[in-house]
Amino acid sequence: MRMAYLNELILKPADNVCSIALKANSGNILIEDSIFRRGQGIAVGSIGQYPGQYEFVQNFIARDITTISTR
Numbered sequence: 001m002r003m004a005y006l007n008e009l010i011l012k013p014a015d016n017v018c019s020i021a022l023k024a025n026s027g028n029i030l031i032e033d034s035i036f037r038r039g040q041g042i043a044v045g046s047i048g049q050y051p052g053q054y055e056f057v058q059n060f061i062a063r064d065i066t067t068i069s070t071r
Helices: none
Strands: 003-006 009-011 020-022 026-037 042-044 057-068
Touching: 020 026, 042 057
Parallel strands: 003 026, 009 026, 020 042, 026 057
Antiparallel strands: none
16 A cells, blocks of 8 residues: 655644554555644654554655644
């Protein structure tokens, strides 16, 4: 699976919401030339929270990102 966000303007109405949240076992993700306003920006989380379970995020690229009023 490949996900790409190019030239995106992502506006979140609430400060406690992630604009993009990557979860365990995600891969082939490109976020490029994008603007994130408010919220928590880009989150890579919930990895390794379960003992004995192998989880990963691989092939993740974020470049030319602008964050405005994020946490």
